[in-house]
Amino acid sequence: MEELDSEPTVTLIPGVNSQKKQMCFDWGPGEMLVCETSFNKKEKSDMVPGCPFIHIIRKNEDVYSQILRKLFNESHGIFVGLQRLEEELTGKSRKTQLVRVSKNYRSVIRACLEEMHQLAIAGKDPAIGRQFSIQVSSLSAMELIWNLCEILFIEVAPAGPLLLHLLDWVQLHVCEVDSLSADVLGSENPSKHERFWNLPGNTQTLTELELKWQHWHEECERHLQDGTFASSPHLESLCKVMLGDEAALLEQKGLLSTWYHFLVTRLLYSHPTVKPTDLHFYAQSSLDLFLGGESSPEPLDNILMAAFEFDIHQVIKECSIALSNWWFVAHLTDLLDHCKLLQSHNLYFGSNMREFLLLEYASGLFAHHSLWQLGVDYFDHCPELGRVSLELHIERIPLSTEQKALKVLRVCEQRQMTEQVRSICKILAMKAVRNNRLGSALSWSIRAKDAAFATLVSDRFLRDYCERGCFSDLDLIDNLGPAMMLSDRLTFLGKYREFHRLYGEKRFVDAASLLLSLMTSQIAPRSFWMTLLTDALPLLEQKQVIFSAEQTYELMRCLEDLTSERPVRGEPDAQQLQDDDVETTKVEMLRLALARNLARSIIKEGSLEGS
Amino acid sequence: MEEIYAKFVSQKISKTRWRPVPPGSLQTTETFATGSWDNEENYVSLWSIGDFGNLDSDGGFEGDHQLLCDIRHHGDVMDLQFFDQERIVAASSTGCVTVFLHHPNNQTLSVTQQWTAARHHTGPGSPSCSSAPCTGIACSNPEIVTVGEDGRINLFRADHKEAIRTIDNADSSTLHAVTFLRTPEILTVNSIGQLKIWDFRQQGNEPSQILSLTGDRVPLHCVDRHPNQQHVVATGGQDGMLSIWDVRQGTMPVSLLKAHEAEMWEVHFHPSNPDHLFTCSEDGSLWHWDASTDVPEKSSLFYQGGRNSTFLSHSISNQANVHQSLISSWLITDPTKDRIEITSLLPNRTLSVNSLDVLGPCLVCGTDAEAIYVTRQLFS
Numbered sequence: 001m002e003e004l005d006s007e008p009t010v011t012l013i014p015g016v017n018s019q020k021k022q023m024c025f026d027w028g029p030g031e032m033l034v035c036e037t038s039f040n041k042k043e044k045s046d047m048v049p050g051c052p053f054i055h056i057i058r059k060n061e062d063v064y065s066q067i068l069r070k071l072f073n074e075s076h077g078i079f080v081g082l083q084r085l086e087e088e089l090t091g092k093s094r095k096t097q098l099v100r101v102s103k104n105y106r107s108v109i110r111a112c113l114e115e116m117h118q119l120a121i122a123g124k125d126p127a128i129g130r131q132f133s134i135q136v137s138s139l140s141a142m143e144l145i146w147n148l149c150e151i152l153f154i155e156v157a158p159a160g161p162l163l164l165h166l167l168d169w170v171q172l173h174v175c176e177v178d179s180l181s182a183d184v185l186g187s188e189n190p191s192k193h194e195r196f197w198n199l200p201g202n203t204q205t206l207t208e209l210e211l212k213w214q215h216w217h218e219e220c221e222r223h224l225q226d227g228t229f230a231s232s233p234h235l236e237s238l239c240k241v242m243l244g245d246e247a248a249l250l251e252q253k254g255l256l257s258t259w260y261h262f263l264v265t266r267l268l269y270s271h272p273t274v275k276p277t278d279l280h281f282y283a284q285s286s287l288d289l290f291l292g293g294e295s296s297p298e299p300l301d302n303i304l305m306a307a308f309e310f311d312i313h314q315v316i317k318e319c320s321i322a323l324s325n326w327w328f329v330a331h332l333t334d335l336l337d338h339c340k341l342l343q344s345h346n347l348y349f350g351s352n353m354r355e356f357l358l359l360e361y362a363s364g365l366f367a368h369h370s371l372w373q374l375g376v377d378y379f380d381h382c383p384e385l386g387r388v389s390l391e392l393h394i395e396r397i398p399l400s401t402e403q404k405a406l407k408v409l410r411v412c413e414q415r416q417m418t419e420q421v422r423s424i425c426k427i428l429a430m431k432a433v434r435n436n437r438l439g440s441a442l443s444w445s446i447r448a449k450d451a452a453f454a455t456l457v458s459d460r461f462l463r464d465y466c467e468r469g470c471f472s473d474l475d476l477i478d479n480l481g482p483a484m485m486l487s488d489r490l491t492f493l494g495k496y497r498e499f500h501r502l503y504g505e506k507r508f509v510d511a512a513s514l515l516l517s518l519m520t521s522q523i524a525p526r527s528f529w530m531t532l533l534t535d536a537l538p539l540l541e542q543k544q545v546i547f548s549a550e551q552t553y554e555l556m557r558c559l560e561d562l563t564s565e566r567p568v569r570g571e572p573d574a575q576q577l578q579d580d581d582v583e584t585t586k587v588e589m590l591r592l593a594l595a596r597n598l599a600r601s602i603i604k605e606g607s608l609e610g611s
Numbered sequence: 612m613e614e615i616y617a618k619f620v621s622q623k624i625s626k627t628r629w630r631p632v633p634p635g636s637l638q639t640t641e642t643f644a645t646g647s648w649d650n651e652e653n654y655v656s657l658w659s660i661g662d663f664g665n666l667d668s669d670g671g672f673e674g675d676h677q678l679l680c681d682i683r684h685h686g687d688v689m690d691l692q693f694f695d696q697e698r699i700v701a702a703s704s705t706g707c708v709t710v711f712l713h714h715p716n717n718q719t720l721s722v723t724q725q726w727t728a729a730r731h732h733t734g735p736g737s738p739s740c741s742s743a744p745c746t747g748i749a750c751s752n753p754e755i756v757t758v759g760e761d762g763r764i765n766l767f768r769a770d771h772k773e774a775i776r777t778i779d780n781a782d783s784s785t786l787h788a789v790t791f792l793r794t795p796e797i798l799t800v801n802s803i804g805q806l807k808i809w810d811f812r813q814q815g816n817e818p819s820q821i822l823s824l825t826g827d828r829v830p831l832h833c834v835d836r837h838p839n840q841q842h843v844v845a846t847g848g849q850d851g852m853l854s855i856w857d858v859r860q861g862t863m864p865v866s867l868l869k870a871h872e873a874e875m876w877e878v879h880f881h882p883s884n885p886d887h888l889f890t891c892s893e894d895g896s897l898w899h900w901d902a903s904t905d906v907p908e909k910s911s912l913f914y915q916g917g918r919n920s921t922f923l924s925h926s927i928s929n930q931a932n933v934h935q936s937l938i939s940s941w942l943i944t945d946p947t948k949d950r951i952e953i954t955s956l957l958p959n960r961t962l963s964v965n966s967l968d969v970l971g972p973c974l975v976c977g978t979d980a981e982a983i984y985v986t987r988q989l990f991s
Contacts (some may be wrong), residue, residue: 435732439783473783
């Protein structure tokens with residue numbers, strides 16, 4: 001647990017002259033941003049060169065973060081499984097399921113604990129070993145608290161089995177810390193109480209047990225009074241302990257490592273059939289007796305006390321303050337919420353506590369370069385603000401490779417986040433266009449169903465064609481398939497290429513009608529009409545008549561449309577005059593060719609076949 | 612299919628590959644390599660599967676695969692292949708291709724060769740040469756072929772500093788995967804749903820054959836060639852569709868099988884039992900497709916057996932005249948004789964399964980949930 005009575009460590013920011021300049025900072029989910037401001041510390045403005053960088057400061061968790069990642073990943077699996085637990089399970093079977101989930105969580109914590117413990121004792125560097133040990137004790141405390149919460153809140157053990165569970169709890173945790181002392185005291189207890197409780201049965205009612213215990217207790221007292229053990233002071237104090245004599249127990253304080261060990265031992269010998277609601281009396285007095293006014297309770301003690309008092313909110317609140325990450329409180333609160341133990345505790349922005357904690361935890365995961373994929377599932381199960389948080393976070397994941405982008409897109413598509421899909425695809429398509437990967441750009445715009453971008457890509461292709469006189473990336477254009485329908489420009493591109501292909505195959509009549517339809521159906525951009533008409537020239541000049549009279553009229557109409565639109569320019573300069581010349585020549589040639597073709601086609605259509 | 616072991620390894624696994632056994636050896640494989648991705652420091656690691664019965668009493672260490680050695684890798688590991696017994700080739704998201712050598716005596720990995728500048732974008736907007744991720748590798752000793760997001764194909768030979776052959780602008784979109792068909796021929800798949808066959812004996816920069824999907828041009832992510840019949844190829848697409856192609860016949864797939872709900876990342880024919888096919892996907896599942904026709908009691912269209920078998924719709928494109936002299940069960944086009952049994956191998960749904968590999972009775976796969984699953988009893 002974090003102690004606040006040690007001096008905070010000082011971290012120097014390289015490049016920033018902290019003597020002269022002031023720094024500003026901002027907290028993020030797991031990191032802090034720091035940069036230099038232009039405010040000087042002293043009044044006189046020294047012209048000190050400023051530091052232009054923004055620094056990211058992060059706690060050095062490299063040491064144990066590898067093992068904690070296993071905790072995050074495994075618990076993610078358990079979390080998702082818990083959410084999918086069907087609502088129809090009620091009563092006992094649901095409770096068994098929930099207890100099993102709780103035990104799963106705890107076993108994951110224990111596994112990490114074990115691994116870290118191994119590393120702590122095996123490591124050679126004492127500083128790293130210390131860090132590991134701190135983390136080990138932190139995890140150990142977490143498991144302790146979780147276990148107690150499981151017994152009190154999830155298992156909801158009634159009087160009788162309650163003490164058994166508490167005994168297990170203490171044994172589990174005390175034994176691992178100090179096995180030697182526990183052996184001495186612990187070994188006495190099981191033999192005595194196993195004989196006594198008759199464990200497998202549990203068919204006895206509470207009253208029967210109470211009677212039996214009463215009987216046994218009286219017998220012990222009688223032995224003490226009769227002085228049976230007078231000869232051996234050791235045995236006598238043992239008898240006193242078994243009678244639950246507080247003073248005797250306190251004498252063994254050295255062997256009882258913690259106040260809750262004291263509490264449970266005390267309960268075992270004086271009030272074994274303690275009811276859950278009475279626990280907190282004994283807990284408070286045990287704590288006071290054990291500490292004896294020498295030391296004040298630590299955060300862990302306060303948390304356990306709150307648990308004994310069945311104040312769940314207090315437990316969660318104290319844990320949030322004491323522990324350094326949200327993992328523990330988020331998962332525990334979620335589990336308790338599934339047990340229907342938390343009333344909707346309205347926080348000031350409206351969502352309940354479980355959701356608040358899960359959102360905090362998931363935001364922290366998104367700040368990690370790798371664990372963001374886990375965060376997605378947590379956001380999914382926050383009904384109020386989860387989706388909107390996910391939308392904000394998912395757009396900001398840095399996309400270094402296409403494969404990562406595909407995974408992010410899949411997440412968005414599965415949740416119908418069309419805006420995010422569109423914006424991510426647009427970013428990727430722009431990058432592709434800049435790198436001259438027009439095929440990739442097109443495939444991204446197809447995925448986002450982004451007609452505007454498809455038009456942009458097609459324009460690029462057409463521009464390349466005009467500049468170079470041939471198409472690049474024929475493999476793409478020839479194989480557009482149904483994607484061609486995405487945008488008009490794209491359809492035009494496909495059809496135009498088809499025209500070239502038909503021409504290459506010498507299927508002139510088909511090519512001609514295709515060319516004409518491209519113009520008349522308005523899918524060709526106006527700027528391209530000149531090129532199309534120029535393409536028609538060789539067809540007009542062929543020996544055989546290809547364009548019919550009707551078609552020739554159409555072509556003429558298009559040409560007139562085009563030329564009549566020419567804006568009147570002001571002061572033409574030399575280059576423009578030259579361009580105009582070229583244009584005029586082209587138009588004249590076209591007019592001539594069209595007129596000649598018209599003549600020929602009229603004659604051809606007018607004459608009889610074979611004459 | 613029993614007993615699959617999982618182990619959480621604190622890194623997202625992008626590729627897993629079994630080490631090949633020496634030819635003629637009767638042993639099963641015991642070592643596999645993994646590559647990680649999306650970490651600030653990525654690693655290529657070698658793992659060993661020990662003897663069974665090593666289960667720890669504590670729940671944490673269920674898997675019996677142990678880390679042998681690892682080495683830092685710059686950038687995400689985009690593809691990983693064993694070049695031979697000791698050498699591993701890795702493709703990086705920085706565009707770099709690295710050959711690692713494993714030293715068995717002291718269990719370390721070291722870099723023996725690296726081709727760094729092989730992959731870049733050129734274009735009016737890109738500053739000089741911005742690097743492009745390398746997405747796929749195919750090895751056929753002594754040659755290594757790589758493809759990447761820049762649409763370029765590079766042919767390397769081990770121990771040669773420069774690329775032997777480069778096909779620039781082989782594709783206007785991203786090439787996702789590559790495999791050898793016959794030694795001078797390779798097959799690539801791209802993100803506009805096309806398969807292209809390239810012949811290195813020819814000088815030009817044009818593919819010798821292009822095949823593509825009908826309908827939507829869904830990007831294809833993975834490809835694998837049938838071990839015995841070099842004209843049969845399986846591909847997996849972005850919509851989770853599995854397609855089987857016969858590259859001698861026509862330009863369309865022979866069969867299309869609707870499989871996963873999300874991108875299919877890898878498809879593998881089993882190298883010694885090619886009637887078995889394995890696929891893994893972004894939807895977190897790993898499927899075993901069993902098309903063996905020697906078990907009489909399998910009923911025709913309904914799939915049973917296995918813990919989580921699923922019924923699939925099966926659509927076949929019109930392919931006439933499949934030459935029947937050497938029938939592969941994958942090329943059967945008659946639905947009434949169809950007998951593919953599908954089993955899901957992972958016990959519960961997880962995050963994306965990025966990679967799988969099969970060799971003999973062993974299967975390994977790696978997931979985005981930072982877990983590696985291994986089984987040594989694939990056909991029990």
